[in-house]
Amino acid sequence: MNAPLETTNLALSQAEQAKRNDLAQRKPYVAAKLARIAEMEERGEISPIIRLEKSYLCNFKCTHCSAEYYMDRHLKNVIKVVDTRSKMEYDDIRNLSRQADELGLARFVITGGEPLVMKDFDQVIEALDPDKHYIITDSNGWFLDLERAKHLKAIGVEKVQISLDSFVEKDHDNFRNKPGSYKRVLRAVDACMEAGLNLILSTVLVKGRARTEEFRQMCEYVTARGIGLYVSYAKPTGSCTEHPEFVIEKEDADILRQLEKEYNVFSHMTPSYGSHKGCITVKGIITVTSTMEVTPCPYIDFSIGNLRETSLKEVLARGMRNPWLGPHRPDCLIGEDPKFIKIHTEKTAGAKLLPLPWGQGFSDNDSLYD
């Protein structure tokens, strides 16, 4: 997550080096594991970031949320179903932390929902073991004042990723359906910096936004403050299924690639971001859902296995054997591959509970050919 950008200036490189030195002093085991990731990848081994979705509770109701279909409020009010699947417990998290460590994996992201509304956030961090893993949390910033930021740092969180969807206050608040949320994000940025947390902002790129003055101003803001802006593209899943007009076109991606050369802006498709180029399903990222299903990308609602039944090692190997997921691909599977998008849309259309288990979405019989 911390790979330097091509556009990184000397000051930022020195800042990055200082952060790495600080981590090596405080958490030598974690720093050594992070340093070995590049070697692992050179040997052809994978080292995905693990996104942990223990809870989908959220204080917002965002227009583009990829987790909305997993939330209790959606299952109860829209699908009218009770989810009786057994849910992630602390022992599952400890077990996952141990297995990940044995495989040399080093990075966890707590996500959701909004992680900071979880009453047991601190217990989740403890179960993951911040002396063994580099821990990042997502946040919408609402509850992230200076006191909370200092507390996160004290319990072992290293980095916070805060979402900001427009640099125009009313547009962000409308998109997030939460008046006041823009101001809280700016407060959270100051709080994280003062508390000594690593910080990036994240934003969703919808069609046409890349060429707006608003987007350029956001790029200028993050660059001036010495923080990164992680850009994810709107995908045709989750709440965005109802907003096909959000899905970007090639022109947007081309403009973003230009902006990456001028500003501290990147996406997970940025060549200099991490050593994987192209789609990072399984190779660079996995998500563990609240029912211990593993999905190969936050926007793909097909599981590659359940960690209560299959080891993490085997689930990852199974994902890498899958012809959609394992081989290198320069494009986005769920955002750009019409054949896969059709399969995904058709199979998830009538599903009440997501993700579809292994065998119902992905399976060992998958083929790229009809």
Ligand code: SF4
């Ligand atoms: S399918 Fe698209 S969003 Fe998912 S990992 Fe690949 S490039 Fe990223």
